[in-house]
Amino acid sequence: MMGSTFRNIVVIGGSYVGANTAKELACILPATHRVLLVEPHSHFHHLFAFPIDCQPRFAITPSYEHKAFIPFSSLFSSAPDSTRHQVAKARAVSLQANSVTLDREWQGSRTVPFDFLVVATGTRLTAPGTMPHDDKAPSVRYLRSYQNGIRRANSIVIVGGGAVGVQMACDLKEVYPAKQITLVHSRQQLMPVYHEALSDLIKIRFQELGVELVTGSRVVIPQTGFPNNDESQKPFEIQLQDGRVLSADFVIQATGQTPNNQFLQGLEPSSPDSVVNPKNGFIRVLPTMQFQDPKYPHLFAVGDIADSGAHKAARPGMVQAAIAARNIAAMVAGNKPVERLSVAPAGIHLTLGLTRNVLFRNPNKEAGDTEPSITLKDDGQEDMNIDAVWLRRGVVVSNPQDYHL
Secondary structure, three states: OOOOOOEEEEEEOOOHHHHHHHHHHHHHOOOOEEEEEEOOOOEEEOOOOOOOOOOOHHHOOOOOHHHHEEEOOOOOOOOOOHHHOEEEOOOEEEEOOOEEEEEEEEOOEEEEEOOEEEEOOOEEOOOOOOOOOOOHHHHHHHHHHHHHHHHHOOEEEEEOOOHHHHHHHHHHHHHOOOOEEEEEEOOOOOOOOOOHHHHHHHHHHHHHHOOEEEEOOOEOOOOOOOOOOOOOOOOEEEEEOOOOEEEEOEEEEOOOOEEOOHHHHHOOOOOOOOOEOOOOOOEEEOOOOEEOOOOOOOEEEOHHHEEOOOOOOHHHHHHHHHHHHHHHHHHHOOOOOOOOOOOOOOEEEEEOOOOOEEEEEOOOHHHOOOOOEEEEEOOOOOOOOHHHHHHHOOOOOOOHHHHHO
């Protein structure tokens, strides 16, 4: 790469938003430029049922886990002259004004120069929301081990009443109706980013399925974690901050997101806190998705890592990806970036079991709405139609064994 005549546009992070940013760029950049996606995973991780925003169903339902990891081989298949765009299997460890340093050599160097760069590193979730492995084989083994732990348990406690916790609770109760499933949430309202009508709807669904709900206190997380891997399957105690004690054989942590911003340490801000918002760890951005710091107009951030004002989900991240790509293309052509993000009311496509799901959107107060938009559906599939996801990502499967590649 170092001897190439192409000018680099680097995208850091190959999950939903990052991969889409790379594809958008590859389709509109001139022949003088190429996209380099920097991503440590060997495969695209389809752990979440896109467009459903947070749902690691393959940690619960067996037989599909190998299909959750899709090769990047066809990422740029829809772009003209797709061969010039590439994926570097590496992790960004340090960002400078005009280059990024990787944790391993790629084409003879750990340093990659660029004209423009897009940060799409998102956030880290507690496993299984985020895989502890980069390669497919150990990730598949991890999911199978996680499924076995769930299968052995008679009582499961889920910590956290966000989208991940809610959806896993519903899935678990449908797959294993005889198990005791309890969800613990620190507040009275589930998924507080959304109108309380969504919380009310979820609580009704919990009652239908038999999911127990404990609210109003946080779980005390042991420093060594919960003993989920104890094959004796002896129940263990779970302490709540208000003194209550629960018992379970298995605990699923579905709390919080940690921004993947550690590689930004090498970037010098023009003023204190001008790059990263110290209150949340996200990158400050303009509506154009450029870094807010005027020192770095050629750096962009999209998706969950961006402090954009939009809610953290794949769907608004896709909008940001398109805006960033078009603005970069404009700047490559010598024009000003004019595409701007308009933050829409928070919305989500949420599963409430294997087939039940809801399309929910907060009221658009600017349009005079006072009530949320709610569309209940019963058209979901247990495998999330994963075969179609491979096709959408350009990977043609001619033999079932191809899903193991």
